Amino acid sequence: TAGITQAPTSQILAAGRSMTLRCTQDMRHNAMYWYRQDLGLGLRLIHYSNTAGTTGKGEVPDGYSVSRANTDDFPLTLASAVPSQTSVYFCASRGDRDGYTFGSGTRLTVV
């Protein structure tokens, strides 16, 4: 089934440790995004990529990095996790018809 796959589904991470959240899509969408979702704050953009080889910063980029080596993959890395990064993370992609397709999310708890 075409779509976006995120991994892991959930993770408990010790503060100070690093982690990469994986995101893969098979729809050949050029644009991909990472959002975090926190209660009462909606969806906040962390980083985005309009096409392979390019990335940009969103609303809340600090503490996160991304890469876009190819069209399908858009991993999000936390270099040194802090408790404020506890959140649900959604990867999304956008095709020519403009609507987002979201992944199923990664629930991250930093302790």
Add this chain to the structure above:
Amino acid sequence: GENVEQHPSTLSVQEGDSAVIKCTYSDSASNYFPWYKQELGKRPQLIIDIRSNVGEKKDQRIAVTLNKTAKHFSLHITETQPEDSAVYFCAASASGGSYIPTFGRGTSLIVHP
């Protein structure tokens, strides 16, 4: 940049009643307005969208209206059912290119049986 305001933050209705969620936007360049539904523990999913060349779009019990002059758009759900209970997000963006969509903060809709 674009600013999207969404109201109300919570909405409680009785089954069978109508529900209306409103969003305003600031950037006149925005021309694509999708709505997403997120059930508890699930991913947001696109339920309906509208482009700036039309004023209204319907899909069964849901409809979206757009007022470009006033820069606001609304989601209307008629004959609400308990399974409509979810968080709804509006968004605004320019079609195509590298324009980043801006989301509203969401409306938690509760439909009481």
